[in-house]
Amino acid sequence: MSDMIPIDTGVFGASANVDDGEIRVSLRGNADMRAVPDLAAFIPSVHAKAVETCVSSVTVDMLALEFMNSSCFRNFVNWLNWIRELPEARRYKLRFVGSRARHWQRPSLSALSLFAVGLVDIEFVG
């Protein structure tokens, strides 16, 4: 079984829950350079769980994410690349839920959707 060990550094947090066959990841705080090592360990564990449980999508809640730097963002690029490399029948989607009030999120998520066409859904709320 893959352990999705939550991150809580005080300034940045990430957690993941499996509920009714779905995985939901919640990110919060400030993902700057100090968050990179933790996130680089966390995301592979979520991917492994998603593959293990054969989910069709993973929801990534960014509503409470103040900021994410490019080194942390790279972990999502890698994640999408791993999904792209799966056999087609085993691929799943990343469904990002962003905040309308955090304007940096929109172009970042749009870029991810161009990187992995068909594997990214984006919704903005708030």
Place this chain on the structure above:
Amino acid sequence: MTMMGTEPYDAPTYVELSFSPSAELVSVVRRFIAGFFDVCLEDAVRSDLLAMSVHELLENASKYSTDGISNIRVELQRVGAATQIGVSTWNRAEADDIAMLAELFERMHASPTPMDFYLQLMEQSTRSDKSQLGIGRVCAEAGMKMAFEADGGLVKIRAEATISTMPEGANDE
């Protein structure tokens, strides 16, 4: 547009900072300069994108700084009906890192569009230990035009935009 309830700013309005140690203070400086943009631009979308650019450029500067010191200057100036925005960072760096940055900027300027360049960097990042996404993010996500210069061991990166050249779709549904 008015600034702080006064007359429009025809003279340059700027903030210039030097700080060390760099890595720990980048987010603090980003928040401070985001407040500067909020006051001067009165545009939350552009302020957010500019703050993101400041963060990426500062992390870049701090990553390559050989003496731990990073410097930034952010300036705004009205030019006709538009507002011109400039973000400059400078730091001392190793020759190998300067060469790597020069090559990165050559690739940027040779790419058909900023997004093409950014997507290339994303593909490259999946096969490399280095991210190098920050520069691509600034030009593709914030729509800033970027320049690089090196003089001896001093590296300077400048990003510029005018209000009219910022990405129109940044606040679209």
